[in-house]
Amino acid sequence: MSDERDPPLPGLWLAEEGPEQDVVVSSRMRLARNVDGYHFRSRFRDGEGERLEQYLHGVLTEVDPSFTYLSLADTPQTLCEVLFERHIVSQEHVTAQHPRGVAYTNDGTTSVMVNEEDHLRIQVFGPGLDLETLVANVDDLDDRIGERVDYSFTPRHGYLTSCPTNTGTGLRVSVMLHLPALSYRPDNSRPGTQGIVKVHNAAQKLGLAVRGMHGESSRAEGDFYQISNQVTLGRPSSQAIGDLLDALPQVLLYEREIRAALLKDDRTRIEDTVWRAWAVLTNARQITSAEALSLLSSLRLGVCVEMIDGVGLGTIHRLMIAMRPGHLQRRAGSELKPEDRDIVRATLIRDTLLGTDGN
Amino acid sequence: MSDERDPPLPGLWLAEEGPEQDVVVSSRMRLARNVDGYHFRSRFRDGEGERLEQYLHGVLTEVDPSFTYLSLADTPQTLCEVLFERHIVSQEHVTAQHPRGVAYTNDGTTSVMVNEEDHLRIQVFGPGLDLETLVANVDDLDDRIGERVDYSFTPRHGYLTSCPTNTGTGLRVSVMLHLPALSYRPDNSRPGTQGIVKVHNAAQKLGLAVRGMHGESSRAEGDFYQISNQVTLGRPSSQAIGDLLDALPQVLLYEREIRAALLKDDRTRIEDTVWRAWAVLTNARQITSAEALSLLSSLRLGVCVEMIDGVGLGTIHRLMIAMRPGHLQRRAGSELKPEDRDIVRATLIRDTLLGTDGN
Numbered sequence: 001m002s003d004e005r006d007p008p009l010p011g012l013w014l015a016e017e018g019p020e021q022d023v024v025v026s027s028r029m030r031l032a033r034n035v036d037g038y039h040f041r042s043r044f045r046d047g048e049g050e051r052l053e054q055y056l057h058g059v060l061t062e063v064d065p066s067f068t069y070l071s072l073a074d075t076p077q078t079l080c081e082v083l084f085e086r087h088i089v090s091q092e093h094v095t096a097q098h099p100r101g102v103a104y105t106n107d108g109t110t111s112v113m114v115n116e117e118d119h120l121r122i123q124v125f126g127p128g129l130d131l132e133t134l135v136a137n138v139d140d141l142d143d144r145i146g147e148r149v150d151y152s153f154t155p156r157h158g159y160l161t162s163c164p165t166n167t168g169t170g171l172r173v174s175v176m177l178h179l180p181a182l183s184y185r186p187d188n189s190r191p192g193t194q195g196i197v198k199v200h201n202a203a204q205k206l207g208l209a210v211r212g213m214h215g216e217s218s219r220a221e222g223d224f225y226q227i228s229n230q231v232t233l234g235r236p237s238s239q240a241i242g243d244l245l246d247a248l249p250q251v252l253l254y255e256r257e258i259r260a261a262l263l264k265d266d267r268t269r270i271e272d273t274v275w276r277a278w279a280v281l282t283n284a285r286q287i288t289s290a291e292a293l294s295l296l297s298s299l300r301l302g303v304c305v306e307m308i309d310g311v312g313l314g315t316i317h318r319l320m321i322a323m324r325p326g327h328l329q330r331r332a333g334s335e336l337k338p339e340d341r342d343i344v345r346a347t348l349i350r351d352t353l354l355g356t357d358g359n
Numbered sequence: 360m361s362d363e364r365d366p367p368l369p370g371l372w373l374a375e376e377g378p379e380q381d382v383v384v385s386s387r388m389r390l391a392r393n394v395d396g397y398h399f400r401s402r403f404r405d406g407e408g409e410r411l412e413q414y415l416h417g418v419l420t421e422v423d424p425s426f427t428y429l430s431l432a433d434t435p436q437t438l439c440e441v442l443f444e445r446h447i448v449s450q451e452h453v454t455a456q457h458p459r460g461v462a463y464t465n466d467g468t469t470s471v472m473v474n475e476e477d478h479l480r481i482q483v484f485g486p487g488l489d490l491e492t493l494v495a496n497v498d499d500l501d502d503r504i505g506e507r508v509d510y511s512f513t514p515r516h517g518y519l520t521s522c523p524t525n526t527g528t529g530l531r532v533s534v535m536l537h538l539p540a541l542s543y544r545p546d547n548s549r550p551g552t553q554g555i556v557k558v559h560n561a562a563q564k565l566g567l568a569v570r571g572m573h574g575e576s577s578r579a580e581g582d583f584y585q586i587s588n589q590v591t592l593g594r595p596s597s598q599a600i601g602d603l604l605d606a607l608p609q610v611l612l613y614e615r616e617i618r619a620a621l622l623k624d625d626r627t628r629i630e631d632t633v634w635r636a637w638a639v640l641t642n643a644r645q646i647t648s649a650e651a652l653s654l655l656s657s658l659r660l661g662v663c664v665e666m667i668d669g670v671g672l673g674t675i676h677r678l679m680i681a682m683r684p685g686h687l688q689r690r691a692g693s694e695l696k697p698e699d700r701d702i703v704r705a706t707l708i709r710d711t712l713l714g715t716d717g718n
Contacts, residue, residue, distance in 0.1 A: 276638075276643055278642060279639055279643075280635055283634040285628075343627055346631070
């Protein structure tokens with residue numbers, strides 16, 4: 001099938017503008033759904049996974065003929081890596097071995113994983129904070145699939161899911177926040193006095209989780225944090241979103257206030273950090289992913305507080321994805337050793353920020 | 360005395376070109392001399408220091424009317440710091456309390472300390488490596504002073520000095536070397552395998568000392584090392600210089616060979632180091648002296664191997680002195696707290712390297 005050999009890549013929606021983008025990088029909603037009459041994935045009988053994937057492939061193609069559908073068993077590892085780095089599939093979905101697939105739209109804002117932890121994981125994404133639009137989009141897609149599929153559902157428990165924490169609405173809302181000021185700890189201050197610690201504590205009381213981009217629970221790489229609802233059982237989806245919507249304005253206000261205070265009280269240090277980040281990003285000849293993320297975070301702060309102009313947030317977001325190993329290897333057209341990735345990454349960042357990259 | 364209130368500063372000869380400057384930053388010769396009929400400084404009787412200083416002040420003004428002579432007791436601390444940072448006086452000479460002084464030429468290549476460890480410390484400096492010229496200059500000055508002063512001298516011991524290691528010729532020759540390649544230690548290599556360790560060991564056998572710019576014996580700040588002869592007792596000055604002259608070509612060759620090998624085998628890493636140094640030096644808003652020295656060292660290597668152009672070695676050498684605390688405070692016209700010095704230093708370096716500094 002030629003459409004599987006050269007499938008269109010999902011678009012980099014993260015490079016678009018979105019509301020509240022000085023603090024909110026992106027938002028995601030996902031629904032967990034299972035199909036009545038099939039066992040949960042961990043209890044598939046012989047051949048059940050193949051049958052279900054084939055069935056859902058057909059359903060999804062009917063629901064939206066513009067979907068690109070990939071059976072991951074037939075998909076090259078390099079492409080799977082790229083899809084993972086664009087948030088279209090989870091890491092577990094890439095590394096699994098059973099029959100499984102993914103459908104996505106060309107703009108990359110919608111994907112449906114088939115046979116992940118649940119039979120269906122319906123995901124919608126958007127830049128910045130616009131949960132209302134995401135709710136509308138994910139509900140619409142959920143309805144259109146639900147017209148064709150019998151979901152596992154009981155009036156008492158709601159949607160049944162493989163893991164009980166998802167049962168009920170099956171909804172998880174995650175918002176990626178950039179909190180450099182809340183993460184900032186002045187020299188000589190006591191450990192644990194940063195604002196981010198207070199955010200963690202407050203979020204926990206609301207049943208919200210705060211994690212680093214890569215799951216860290218303390219100070220996150222690049223000061224990027226995901227905040228998400230946790231338990232969906234027994235709560236209507238509106239309430240899960242409501243708790244997040246109630247908490248977010250506080251976090252945003254808090255981050256913005258500390259940014260303003262830092263700019264007032266510690267401007268030279270912030271300028272130093274921002275300009276060093278710009279300097280190294282545009283001059284390094286080799287750079288690790290962790291260092292680059294940390295410097296892009298500083299640069300992002302510089303752009304948000306208007307210290308740096310000529311660089312858009314979209315460019316920074318695009319780099320955050322394009323500099324990851326799968327994207328670098330796809331760009332290079334071959335597998336790369338880590339030290340060679342560091343060189344290709346430095347070149348990509350330099351060329352992109354200095355505007356010599358046609359990509 | 361108005362000439363002591365606004366004395367001309369000694370010139371920054373280090374910003375001039377010199378032979379072998381890719382490796383040799385500068386050379387210095389000094390002679391230790393004492394005056395017959397006076398006690399060594401540590402044994403001065405009441406009033407002896409004043410009398411000797413007055414006497415030698417007169418002698419030096421006769422020897423070279425163009426000398427600027429400063430009695431350090433009457434010299435502001437800020438000016439003393441500047442003289443120290445230009446190598447005109449030693450740290451001990453600045454902080455001492457007894458009657459003492461210094462004479463220097465306008466170009467800063469010659470100075471004579473009065474009542475330092477010995478009654479007279481005659482010093483000549485030059486950029487790069489040109490010991491023959493320095494010998495001629497220091498001998499000439501020594502002769503002209505010796506015509507007017509009875510030196511403490513015995514045929515058996517030579518010139519008598521306060522510390523026995525200087526007795527004999529009283530000559531110390533020091534050469535400041537920039538050895539980034541010999542100091543370079545690739546990741547994962549065993550400690551102590553750098554070339555600089557071999558240089559240390561070889562130098563020791565020749566009775567030569569290798570020290571960091573600030574006296575460190577292992578890897579030096581900025582990879583700047585002083586190599587000097589040690590014992591002068593019982594050896595003619597020609598031999599002390601001879602040993603150094605014998606050893607230096609080996610060290611220079613060794614450093615150059617490793618530079619060439621690194622550029623061949625590890626070019627990306629060297630480019631990365633050089634360009635990051637340039638980037639941070641031209642963008643930082645605050646920078647410590649230690650970080651700046653280390654980055655200037657990398658930049659210097661980049662200039663020597665022609666990776667960076669548009670920056671002269673003289674500019675780097677000038678910055679190495681102008682960024683020191685005394686110079687920064689003189690520039691600012693007031694005492695500066697260390698954190699404020701870091702800001703003024705960053706501005707000076709940025710403006711100088713980007714060519715917006717008129718100084």
